[in-house]
Amino acid sequence: MCASERPNPGSLLWTSPDEPNKTADPAQAVAGRLVRRASPTVSSGACDIEQPLPQSSRRRRLWELPRPVFCPVLGTCMSIEQLRRLAEKVLGRRAQADDYELHCSAINECAQRSELAERLQRELDSRHDQAIRQARSLRSTGELAAYWREATRGCEVGAALWVTLTHPCCDAVLEEQVQRDIHMLQHQTGTGVRIDARRMQALAAENAVLTRELAAVQARVTRQMADKALQIEHQQAELVRLRAQLVARDTLIACLREDVASAVPATPGPTPASVTADRLDLAYRLEWQQQQVRTLTQALERSERQVRRLQARQPEPGQVLAAAEEPPEVVSPEDEGGALDLQDKAVLCVGGRTASVPVYRREIETRGARFLHHDGGEEDSAARLDAHLEAADLVICQTGCISHGAYWRVKDHCKRTGKRCVFVERPSASGLLRGLESA
DSSP states (O other): OOGGGSOOTTTOOOOOTTSOOSSSOHHHHHHHHHHHHHSOOEEETTEEEOOOOOOOOSOOOGGGSOGGGHHHHHHHSSOHHHHHHHHHHHHTSOOOSOHHHHHHHHHHHHTTTOHHHHHHHHHHHHHTHHHHHHGGGOOSHHHHHHHHHHHHTSSOHHHHHHHHHHSTTOOHHHHHHHHHHHHHHHHHHHHHHHHHHHHHHHHHHHHHHHHHHHHHHHHHHHHHHHHHHHHHHHHHHHHHHHHHHHHHHHHHHHHHHHHHHHHTTTSOOOOHHHHHHHHHHHHHHHHHHHHHHHHHHHHHHHHHHHHHHHHHTOOOHHHHHHHHHSOOOOOOHHHHHOOOOOTTOEEEEESOOGGGHHHHHHHHHHTTOEEEEEOSSSSSOHHHHHHHHHHOSEEEEEGGGSOHHHHHHHHHHHHHHOOEEEEESSOSHHHHHHHHHHO
């Protein structure tokens, strides 16, 4: 029981039971009405006849409730901050009392219809308006008690407490049960607060540890990001430098090309076409020289094999010395396959690259033959090809660079006339030489 709930002898007037209590405390008057509501009997004459009192449908006001419920109502249905704010509005100044004194003073004010009690009534009705409207469908004390039991299992105990105590169907028995339940809930709440406080301390300690770890991780990530940013900056600088070098190189190449272009007309020299022909001629000569080197290498290998065969037979020392003193025999393709006499004969070369024609002509004419050429149908006419075929003694057909019509025309002509025809797949000077050697 709060200190404000204890009767104050200096402020309360006590009368005998036989006298009507006209100056008693309003809370006691309310308690008397509740007792009469709990015992609905009236006395009539000599005998007592039990008659039910009519039940009002009006919700009870705060100052009409019994005094013992003021403490749980003000402590459960409203926070101390809200109570202090309402008290300051009534006083018109800041309340200097602590929380306990403010709570006890509010309980004393609620015992009568004061300004603070009316403000508290309006505040509680406004705050729990939805729960009040939902409870209007409760028509009996049993339904109201079931509503209260269901509410104690949930979280909105404050709203259910206010609705139940002010409901018209709330009798003294239910009030007593509500006070018991709310008393035990307050004890449980206090225990839960202490448990929650310990849990909060543990969570605070864990949060501090996690905060430190997070700070360390953030610092590490910040350092890594700074390193990456520095690396990216260096790479970008390197990229800019390389691009500058590329631009400078391209500029230098363009300048050198302009210098070469401006210097070429003033410098007398061979034309580009002649330079290309000379380069092709040198390439063909190099290829022919490589062919000769391969031929000599093969001849050398044959000589070495012959020496090994002679050594295997174990000849006389004099014969071995004589064989060693004799130079190895170099057999050319002309000696192996029989040299073809081209003296005063006409050799027709069909196809081939235009730049290689001078090389073909020199190789043919070097052997004493007359050189004839036809491009295979690219620019020369077919009639000219027939004339060359009639005049030729030997035909070399480079199949890689002639038309299909020219190919079949050459093959058909050589088959009909019996002329020797050599087909070369790769159009080159070495291919022409191999064709002459195999003819």
